[in-house]
Amino acid sequence: MPYGEINKQSLLWMYETMVTIRRFEEQSRREADAGKLRGMHSSVGQEAVPTGICAHLNEKDYVLGTHRSHHHCIAKGLDLGEMMAELLGKSTGTGKGKGGTMHIADIEKGMLGANGVVGSNIPVATGVALTAKVKGTDQVSVVFFGDGASSQGVLHESMNLAGIWKLPVIFVCENNRYAESTPFEYSVAGGSVSNRAEGYGIPGVSVDGQSILDMFEVGREAVARAREGEGPTLIEAQTYRYMGHFGADDPLGYRSEEEQQYYLDRDCIARARAHILDGSYADEEELDQIDASCLQAVSEATLYANESPFPDPQELTEDVYVSYG
Ligand SMILES: Cc1ncc(C[n+]2csc(CCOP(=O)(O)OP(=O)(O)O)c2C)c(N)n1
Numbered sequence: 269m270p271y272g273e274i275n276k277q278s279l280l281w282m283y284e285t286m287v288t289i290r291r292f293e294e295q296s297r298r299e300a301d302a303g304k305l306r307g308m309h310s311s312v313g314q315e316a317v318p319t320g321i322c323a324h325l326n327e328k329d330y331v332l333g334t335h336r337s338h339h340h341c342i343a344k345g346l347d348l349g350e351m352m353a354e355l356l357g358k359s360t361g362t363g364k365g366k367g368g369t370m371h372i373a374d375i376e377k378g379m380l381g382a383n384g385v386v387g388s389n390i391p392v393a394t395g396v397a398l399t400a401k402v403k404g405t406d407q408v409s410v411v412f413f414g415d416g417a418s419s420q421g422v423l424h425e426s427m428n429l430a431g432i433w434k435l436p437v438i439f440v441c442e443n444n445r446y447a448e449s450t451p452f453e454y455s456v457a458g459g460s461v462s463n464r465a466e467g468y469g470i471p472g473v474s475v476d477g478q479s480i481l482d483m484f485e486v487g488r489e490a491v492a493r494a495r496e497g498e499g500p501t502l503i504e505a506q507t508y509r510y511m512g513h514f515g516a517d518d519p520l521g522y523r524s525e526e527e528q529q530y531y532l533d534r535d536c537i538a539r540a541r542a543h544i545l546d547g548s549y550a551d552e553e554e555l556d557q558i559d560a561s562c563l564q565a566v567s568e569a570t571l572y573a574n575e576s577p578f579p580d581p582q583e584l585t586e587d588v589y590v591s592y593g
């Protein structure tokens with residue numbers, strides 16, 4: 269649902285989306301801790317990034333994600349029950365339980381897929397944008413990727429092609445400061461991802477990814493630019509994952525408590541709530557009701573997923589590209 273401006277409707281949609289993501293992620297963690305899924309990468313802390321961008325997209329626009337993509341999927345409007353079922357490997361999941369947490373997709377909703385291979389969706393999103401351009405639609409293609417992925421060659425090849433062909437693609441780097449345990453400062457030469465856009469003649473923007481207002485603003489500009497045929501944008505959102513890389517690691521093994529606190533103090537949901545209250549867009553009671561309904565939606569999704577059946581073993585080789593034996 270494209271929102272043109274900051275008003276009560278857009279703010280409450282973004283607040284609700286971010287709270288839903290956080291509750292979903294907390295529940296996913298519980299399901300993982302109970303041994304029901306493996307390899308779950310939490311997006312807690314990064315909720316504002318896809319929410320501010322997807323606020324400007326419609327169902328026909330495309331999103332492509334990463335191994336850490338639950339927040340992209342929710343911001344793009346995927347069904348929570350089908351998502352949770354996919355995480356638990358159930359037949360009612362978005363991929364009939366055969367994709368799991370790192371491969372959630374819903375083509376009809378424009379979510380072309382999370383993807384466990386780091387950097388791999390960047391050229392796919394560029395190709396998707398080329399298709400939109402050749403067909404003459406006004407669709408926009410958005411690809412999210414991490415700071416670690418930003419040094420993959422495919423980003424540079426994709427930015428080059430997107431630059432010369434003025435493709436409607438938005439490259440969104442979620443710079444959460446680490447690739448597993450490798451710090452951004454160690455692995456990214458030049459100290460900036462957004463600066464790299466200049467070499468390809470496209471706009472590069474660095475933005476506070478913990479501010480939903482700032483994300484909304486850069487999202488609006490980039491989406492409008494892509495839709496109007498003016499070409500790509502590279503956005504570097506400065507953000508932070510509050511949890512470990514995938515749950516089994518202790519982040520304090522490679523980062524400090526002071527650093528964690530710095531980002532926790534800038535939490536995107538707390539700041540969105542304060543902004544809504546300060547501007548009298550809604551009162552505490554209304555926001556509490558949204559909080560309660562998000563929790564309820566996640567509870568219902570979890571129940572649905574847990575009660576759903578596993579796929580029939582006879583379907584093992586259906587809907588997959590490669591099967592052995
Ligand atoms: C091509 C490839 N290389 C390595 C890995 C292992 N791996 C999984 S996540 C990850 C770190 C990615 O870091 P970043 O791009 O910053 O994303 P984040 O996890 O911080 O969201 C790595 C190296 C992989 N999945 N794919």
Ligand SMILES: [Mg+2]
Nearest residue numbers: 414415446447
């Ligand atoms: Mg990272």
